[in-house]
Amino acid sequence: MGKNGTPPMSVAETAPRLLLPGMTHYGDDSEFWASSPRLKYIHDYALARGMNPWAVLAATLCRAAACIPPTIKTPAFRGAQSPLNMYAVTVAPSGGGKTMARKVAGEIIPDMLNATIAEPASGEGVIAMFAMRVPLPAKEAGGARGRTVLACRNMRAFVAIDEITKLGALSSRQGSTLTGTLLTAWSGGDLSNWTASEEKRLSVPDGAYSIGMCAGSQLAKLGVIVSKEDEGLPQRFLYAEAEAPAEPAGTPPPEGGFGFDVAKLRDASPSADQLDRVYNDSSVTLPIRELSYPDGVKPLVEQNAELPLKTIDAHTVLTCIRTAGILAVMEQRDGHEYEVTRDDWKRAAYIVRHSRMVRDRCIAAGAAERRRQRKKTMKERAEDGEAVATALAGDAIIEFLKRRDVTTAASAKGYGRYGTTSRTIRNGISTNYRIVCGKVLDDLVLAGRLGTVALDDRETTLYYLKQ
Structure with missing residues (x-):
């Protein structure tokens, strides 16, 4: 109102x-x-x-x-x-x-x-x-x-x-x-x-x-x-x-x-x-x-x-x-x-009317383009942030396992002598990296930097640091 x-x-x-x-x-x-x-x-x-x-x-x-x-x-x-x-x-x-x-x-x-x-x-x-x-x-x-x-x-x-x-x-x-x-x-x-x-x-x-x-x-x-x-x-x-x-x-x-x-x-x-x-x-x-x-x-x-x-x-x-x-x-x-004359005025009014239409259309299109660019920038920043977090999370996981001396399946601590659970690792690193912890663990395994052990008596995967 x-x-x-x-x-x-x-x-x-x-x-x-x-x-x-x-x-x-x-x-x-x-x-x-x-x-x-x-x-x-x-x-x-x-x-x-x-x-x-x-x-x-x-x-x-x-x-x-x-x-x-x-x-x-x-x-x-x-x-x-x-x-x-x-x-x-x-x-x-x-x-x-x-x-x-x-x-x-x-x-x-x-x-x-x-x-x-x-x-x-x-x-x-x-x-x-x-x-x-x-x-x-x-x-x-x-x-x-x-x-x-x-x-x-x-x-x-x-x-x-x-x-x-x-x-x-x-x-x-x-x-x-x-x-x-x-x-x-x-x-x-x-x-x-x-x-x-x-x-x-x-x-x-x-x-x-x-x-x-x-x-x-x-x-x-x-x-x-x-x-x-x-x-x-x-x-x-x-x-x-x-x-x-x-x-x-x-x-x-x-x-x-x-x-x-x-x-x-x-x-x-x-x-x-x-x-x-x-x-x-x-x-x-x-x-x-x-x-x-x-x-x-x-x-x-x-x-x-x-x-x-x-x-x-x-x-x-x-x-x-x-x-x-x-x-x-x-x-x-x-x-x-x-x-x-009135005809001159009528033509001028049509020109100015057209000008306003072009102006408003351009302003709206420009605003839409700026919104698109902002979203693109935010997405790129988020992707860049995730990439940085992923790299840092990998380093944090390696350091955590080194501190726990989880270097081989035989010497692993946590579940007996086999390794450490992903939950223990997630809780042991910074909260900034926990959201990507699962993905990073998989990447480290594929890269050959971590090994895994599956326990027979439970649906649990243990991780250890390869020497």
């Missing part, structure tokens, strides 16, 4: 609500992929390359997010305006197509407007993808003394990680700021590397950058990010399976191009001079172009805020908002370039 004796909420009641009033999900995946020329192109292109369309879609969304100017934001449905930054993880066994899916997405969106593409090893590395210091001109105050000022290296960055375990290893280093920086970057907040030396100090202003990140993970390794649920890391990812699809591969690629002209985004981007001024003067702001969303989105956001969502679902609705925004920008509708 729940609080005050009320029935506990069901799983369905605690799941995020993503559909707008009067909206239903697509009947199946084929209906979803056919709902937009952009989605159909991604689907057909992925199959032509033998890739899973969901993994290619996730990577494509992340590449598009890095291309979209940081000045294009969602409305402040709850809190502040949000950038369209996007993270995704593609899941498959080793060699299952995780990295290749990202490369295929690179063929779909080859031009990323000179975005920095890297795999940063630290939080400072993430910041350095966007910011740098440049010499102050000599004619300006302090320039002659070699002073430097902050400047924008690049407003766009795409983080490519082949294996999520590398992110885990880098994040676990003592003093690492990588996880915290990636969390802040997803939210579009201020990034800073504050050091005592001004010449080494870097910072990136809020809203002056766009970032996309796509990582690959084997199923059993997904815990690298899932284990950081309390920090908010797994909440910030889309999840997609990357294993080869059931559909036949080798089909011809779709005709024509993807249709997303990233060059049009260049005109909507802030200039280098604008960005440099923002970097060095906190009073300067960039002009924001806010996306418009269907009327039902804000009430849906408020409704979800009242639900007892699981921690891992905390950013599900915001992820849906961003996904719908990216889909709308990729459509590039003349005169409505920054308008998110």
Whole structure:
């Protein structure tokens, strides 16, 4: 029972609500992929390359997010305006197509407007993808003394990680700021590397950058990010399976191009001079172009805020908002370039729904694998322990018989002159070895180290130590 004796909420009641009033999900995946020329192109292109369309879609969304100017934001449905930054993880066994899916997405969106593409090893590395210091001109105050000022290296960055375990290893280093920086970057907040030396100090202003990140993970390794649920890391990812699809591969690629002209985004981007001024003067702001969303989105956001969502679902609705925004920008509708339609929202809701299903399936499978490994380890330890106990028990039995001088049938003590019973031997050795005593006695007899005598007048076997 729940609080005050009320029935506990069901799983369905605690799941995020993503559909707008009067909206239903697509009947199946084929209906979803056919709902937009952009989605159909991604689907057909992925199959032509033998890739899973969901993994290619996730990577494509992340590449598009890095291309979209940081000045294009969602409305402040709850809190502040949000950038369209996007993270995704593609899941498959080793060699299952995780990295290749990202490369295929690179063929779909080859031009990323000179975005920095890297795999940063630290939080400072993430910041350095966007910011740098440049010499102050000599004619300006302090320039002659070699002073430097902050400047924008690049407003766009795409983080490519082949294996999520590398992110885990880098994040676990003592003093690492990588996880915290990636969390802040997803939210579009201020990034800073504050050091005592001004010449080494870097910072990136809020809203002056766009970032996309796509990582690959084997199923059993997904815990690298899932284990950081309390920090908010797994909440910030889309999840997609990357294993080869059931559909036949080798089909011809779709005709024509993807249709997303990233060059049009260049005109909507802030200039280098604008960005440099923002970097060095906190009073300067960039002009924001806010996306418009269907009327039902804000009430849906408020409704979800009242639900007892699981921690891992905390950013599900915001992820849906961003996904719908990216889909709308990729459509590039003349005169409505920054308008998110109900169809965009429906597609985004289906993508996020699929992501949650993949995530939960992976978490469950990972937990089952960890249980299997624990049982295997316990069994191996038990077997190792039994092997050690068997070896030690053999030594203990030999020492016990030596102490009793049970070396031949003629000189044996215990039952007259014949030998010693297994019960006497068991009681004479450590309790740690008694459970394997019978087996060890048989092994010692087979090895020729012990001899046996069967008494005629009783069903008793006596053991003695052979010389």
